[in-house]
Amino acid sequence: MKPKRYGMVIDVDRCYGCGACMVACAVENNVPPPQSSASARTGITPMRVSEARNGKAFPESELAFIPMMCQQCGEHTPCVSVCPQLAVDVDPNTGIVSQIPERCLGCRYCMAACPYHARYFNWWDPQWPAGMERTLNPEVAPRMRGVVEKCRFCHGRLQAAQSKAAAAGHKDIDPADYVPACAEACPTGAIQFGDLLDAGSDVAQAAKGPNTFRLLEKIGTDSHVHYVSKREWVRDMGGAAKGVKHG
Amino acid sequence: METTRRNIFRFAAGASAGVFFTPAPWKLLDDVSVWSQNWSWIARPLRGEITEKFTACTLCGAGCGIRARCVADQPCRLTGLAGDPASGRTRLCPAGIGAHQLPYAPSRLRTASINGKPATIDEAVVEVMARVKSANRVAVLDGRPGRCASDIYRAVAASDKKWHYVVAPGSTGLMAEMSRLTGVAWGLDTERVKTVLSFGAPVLHGWEMPGKLLERRADYRLIQVEPVQSRTAAFADTWLAVPPHTEGVIAGAIANVMFRDGLVSCDAAAGYRNVVASLTPERAAEISGVPVARIEETARAFASGGPAIALGPVEAGTLGREGAIAVAALNLLIGDRAAVVARGPLVLNAEFADIEEGSVDVLLIDGAAPLPPSLVRRKLRAGACVVALSAFPDEWTTLASIVVPAPAWMEFREDVTGSPDAVRNSFRLAAALVKPAVDRTITPADFVARAAGVDKTVAAEMDARIAAIHARRVGEVYKAGDGSRVELASLSADDFKAALNDGAVWVGPLEKKVRTGAVKWPSDAATFARALVPESTGDGLMLAVRSGMPPVPLLGKLYQESELYAAAGIVRMNPVAGMAEGTRVELRNAFGSGNASVRLDASLPAGVMQASNDAALKLCGAGSDAWRMAAVNVRRAS
Numbered sequence: 001m002k003p004k005r006y007g008m009v010i011d012v013d014r015c016y017g018c019g020a021c022m023v024a025c026a027v028e029n030n031v032p033p034p035q036s037s038a039s040a041r042t043g044i045t046p047m048r049v050s051e052a053r054n055g056k057a058f059p060e061s062e063l064a065f066i067p068m069m070c071q072q073c074g075e076h077t078p079c080v081s082v083c084p085q086l087a088v089d090v091d092p093n094t095g096i097v098s099q100i101p102e103r104c105l106g107c108r109y110c111m112a113a114c115p116y117h118a119r120y121f122n123w124w125d126p127q128w129p130a131g132m133e134r135t136l137n138p139e140v141a142p143r144m145r146g147v148v149e150k151c152r153f154c155h156g157r158l159q160a161a162q163s164k165a166a167a168a169g170h171k172d173i174d175p176a177d178y179v180p181a182c183a184e185a186c187p188t189g190a191i192q193f194g195d196l197l198d199a200g201s202d203v204a205q206a207a208k209g210p211n212t213f214r215l216l217e218k219i220g221t222d223s224h225v226h227y228v229s230k231r232e233w234v235r236d237m238g239g240a241a242k243g244v245k246h247g
Numbered sequence: 248m249e250t251t252r253r254n255i256f257r258f259a260a261g262a263s264a265g266v267f268f269t270p271a272p273w274k275l276l277d278d279v280s281v282w283s284q285n286w287s288w289i290a291r292p293l294r295g296e297i298t299e300k301f302t303a304c305t306l307c308g309a310g311c312g313i314r315a316r317c318v319a320d321q322p323c324r325l326t327g328l329a330g331d332p333a334s335g336r337t338r339l340c341p342a343g344i345g346a347h348q349l350p351y352a353p354s355r356l357r358t359a360s361i362n363g364k365p366a367t368i369d370e371a372v373v374e375v376m377a378r379v380k381s382a383n384r385v386a387v388l389d390g391r392p393g394r395c396a397s398d399i400y401r402a403v404a405a406s407d408k409k410w411h412y413v414v415a416p417g418s419t420g421l422m423a424e425m426s427r428l429t430g431v432a433w434g435l436d437t438e439r440v441k442t443v444l445s446f447g448a449p450v451l452h453g454w455e456m457p458g459k460l461l462e463r464r465a466d467y468r469l470i471q472v473e474p475v476q477s478r479t480a481a482f483a484d485t486w487l488a489v490p491p492h493t494e495g496v497i498a499g500a501i502a503n504v505m506f507r508d509g510l511v512s513c514d515a516a517a518g519y520r521n522v523v524a525s526l527t528p529e530r531a532a533e534i535s536g537v538p539v540a541r542i543e544e545t546a547r548a549f550a551s552g553g554p555a556i557a558l559g560p561v562e563a564g565t566l567g568r569e570g571a572i573a574v575a576a577l578n579l580l581i582g583d584r585a586a587v588v589a590r591g592p593l594v595l596n597a598e599f600a601d602i603e604e605g606s607v608d609v610l611l612i613d614g615a616a617p618l619p620p621s622l623v624r625r626k627l628r629a630g631a632c633v634v635a636l637s638a639f640p641d642e643w644t645t646l647a648s649i650v651v652p653a654p655a656w657m658e659f660r661e662d663v664t665g666s667p668d669a670v671r672n673s674f675r676l677a678a679a680l681v682k683p684a685v686d687r688t689i690t691p692a693d694f695v696a697r698a699a700g701v702d703k704t705v706a707a708e709m710d711a712r713i714a715a716i717h718a719r720r721v722g723e724v725y726k727a728g729d730g731s732r733v734e735l736a737s738l739s740a741d742d743f744k745a746a747l748n749d750g751a752v753w754v755g756p757l758e759k760k761v762r763t764g765a766v767k768w769p770s771d772a773a774t775f776a777r778a779l780v781p782e783s784t785g786d787g788l789m790l791a792v793r794s795g796m797p798p799v800p801l802l803g804k805l806y807q808e809s810e811l812y813a814a815a816g817i818v819r820m821n822p823v824a825g826m827a828e829g830t831r832v833e834l835r836n837a838f839g840s841g842n843a844s845v846r847l848d849a850s851l852p853a854g855v856m857q858a859s860n861d862a863a864l865k866l867c868g869a870g871s872d873a874w875r876m877a878a879v880n881v882r883r884a885s
Contacts, residue, residue: 013482014464016451016452016461016478016479016482017452017478017811018340018341018452018461019341019804019805019809019811019812020338020339020340020341020344022341022804022805022809022811023341023344023345023799023801023802023804023805024344026345026801026804027324027325027344027345027348027801028324030292031801031804033800033801033803033804034803034804034807034808038807038808039807039808040807040808040809040810043804043807043808043809044808045804045808045809048808048809049809049811050809051810051811053849053850056849057821057849057850058476058488058821058849058850058851058852058853059476059486059488059852061476061849061850062481063476063478063481063482063850085276085280102277102280102281103277103280104280105276105280125286125288125289126289126290127290128290128351128800129351129352129353129800130351130684131350131351131684132348132351132800133290133291133292134293134321134351135321135322135323135347135348135351136290136291136292136293136323137292137323137324138292138293138294138297138318138323139292140292141291141292142289142290142291142292144283144285144286144289146283184326184338185326185338185339185344186338187336187338187339187340187458187461187462188461188462188464189462
């Protein structure tokens with residue numbers, strides 16, 4: 001199998017903050033509904049759309065929505081470096097930063113190390129209203145209280161695609177078989193997903209296009225999630241990671 | 248080694264230190280981690296055969312086709328149908344994505360109640376029958392007209408003069424006002440449109456219609472006329488920020504400019520010239536603060552940017568009737584350059600607002616009808632009985648004396664007629680894919696038929712409608728399973744019914760020769776122009792936003808865990824109001840009072856507030872049709 005670098009290119013100017021990606025992510029990954037006392041800090045939103053403004057008053061105010069998830073750092077991955085349990089690793093074949101909840105001890109060192117605040121701690125046992133547990137995705141195990149979780153580019157879908165390819169006798173998966181839930185759900189097509197090493201792919205070309213940026217690019221994590229915006233203030237904010245409201 | 252006390256301690260200490268250099272403690276730690284994550288109380292996903300089923304969403308009028316991935320026959324993932332010709336969207340909204348969890352929402356109504364006391368459905372039927380017997384007027388309010396259930400309501404109304412069938416404004420789509428003016432049902436041609444002139448329509452941020460405009464955003468120019476910076480306004484190519492309730496003035500002024508500059512290309516529009524004669528761009532600029540040049544530029548962009556469309560809000564709440572007419576008229580002025588398609592003769596339903604005031608003895612409400620509660624109260628006679636037929640608590644179950652639990656979506660088979668603004672008629676079935684999570688429910692139509700003593704069922708009406716469609720033998724059938732399309736004429740009646748039960752959709756032909764009647768322009772120009780101009784008193788204008796979202800449990804992620812949408816009990820206002828973030832305030836006006844927490848938002852104009860809960864809606868009077876707006880006084884809550 002050829003090594004891949006799965007990544008995303010998110011067109012911020014096409015994100016209108018509908019939240020379809022967030023709900024699709026929660027459905028796909030068996031994230032439970034919020035506890036009554038959960039907040040923006042203590043809830044679990046592996047995909048979170050944050051609102052950002054240019055800081056000007058009416059009517060010059062401008063608005064942007066930044067879909068935020070694990071940025072899948074390719075270099076000096078902070079969470080990998082600090083995990084005492086080897087519960088986090090970068091898969092060399094896919095470039096995806098894994099998270100193995102069964103190994104996690106819940107020390108939350110990785111949360112402190114993550115510069116993107118993209119990791120969430122399960123403060124409560126996962127609970128679904130009576131009967132709703134029947135709607136859970138059979139390809140993803142629910143996580144228990146006391147472990148950290150994050151976006152894994154819908155690893156259940158990757159495994160399903162790999163199983164399908166193996167059953168058909170192919171080494172590589174069909175790219176159409178592996179699309180994370182958020183990219184599949186986005187009604188405006190703002191989220192593109194694919195192999196950044198495949199120079200001919202839309203996502204690889206978009207990542208090299210004009211007006212692209214990566215969050216906190218200066219810290220050198222070589223994240224695999226790229227953003228695009230024609231608006232300068234959005235690019236400046238993304239580079240400096242200032243102004244994104246985190247609840 | 249000699250066995251001494253000291254040596255035993257040495258051995259123990261050495262062994263303790265040495266064990267950390269073996270895999271044992273780490274393996275133990277791993278095992279404890281794994282074991283502790285498989286507690287018996289942690290839910291486990293169902294196991295079973297993975298299958299795909301096809302259905303349609305009935306949570307709003309868009310009627311989106313749905314592919315349901317099921318495990319052991321239980322839906323666990325819903326996605327849209329890209330090739331579906333009748334879907335309002337090809338990708339689902341957040342409510343649709345999580346809608347398979349809706350039947351299990353903790354807020355479900357589980358028992359009927361009469362005057363707040365638990366009762367059985369049979370008792371509720373008997374109570375309603377007794378009230379109907381002594382009533383002079385009984386009204387059935389249909390929040391989603393066009394279904395087979397609506398046919399039952401019509402049949403009930405036809406069987407007895409005291410029964411009246413009415414619909415809520417807005418339930419007939421974005422083009423409803425245009426249809427009223429012309430007597431023709433219009434569809435919105437989203438495939439061709441190049442310019443969208445929107446007067447508060449939620450083109451980019453709505454849950455409901457027009458979803459396909461959202462998906463085709465790159466293909467048209469969007470001009471948004473709106474008082475606040477909604478998400479549509481924020482991402483429009485041009486945003487005309489106007490004071491609340493002056494959108495109609497702008498629409499009238501645009502029409503005025505079009506007449507003045509010879510941009511009108513419809514003979515039937517001549518009757519409108521006098522109506523907007525006084526709404527010159529100069530006068531509109533004076534009222535709205537929008538420069539004359541921008542109004543003229545917008546008029547030219549709309550008239551020459553065809554195919555174009557002018558849209559008002561889904562619920563004509565902030566425009567009022569005259570404002571909605573002014574917007575609809577713009578489409579008629581540009582004639583063939585409007586991105587609309589005549590769909591057929593208009594099926595005119597009586598509207599709730601048309602009912603005589605203080606005349607309704609019994610009101611049965613099916614669906615979340617977008618109406619101001621104060622208007623509903625005005626129509627009721629003293630001591631009237633309101634019956635809410637709903638699966639979930641809403642503003643009507645709060646108002647009602649009798650509440651009857653209805654089945655939730657996916658728990659029963661229902662029909663979907665597609666968006667009222669679609670260019671082609673369609674029909675499909677939404678299958679019952681899950682076992683009812685609540686045992687004792689009754690569909691609103693069956694309840695009304697029982698209460699009226701009419702021997703009709705929705706199932707029989709569905710069969711009759713399927714047979715009627717098949718008898719016409721026109722149109723095509725799209726089968727979601729394999730994406731194929733077949734002519735209806737090539738299918739037998741049984742095959743057609745079987746295909747519908749498997750999730751197929753029938754799409755009618757484009758109607759080619761629909762004749763529009765004479766346009767009913769407003770007759771009194773002075774009254775019309777006066778009604779477009781707002782009046783307000785109080786500390787500020789409050790715009791109430793009705794979320795209209797079904798209580799899908801996972802939507803708490805958007806409201807509570809991300810704050811992507813303002814939760815209930817929040818009022819947004821400009822910092823110049825002098826309030827601090829989080830201050831508890833009381834909003835009060837002639838219609839009542841309510842408390843809310845302040846959220847500062849510099850993107851709002853000074854003097855305008857936005858609130859998004861039902862309590863805020865109660866403050867919005869029904870003195871005019873512009874009921875989602877109210878002048879309120881603001882005080883710090885004690």
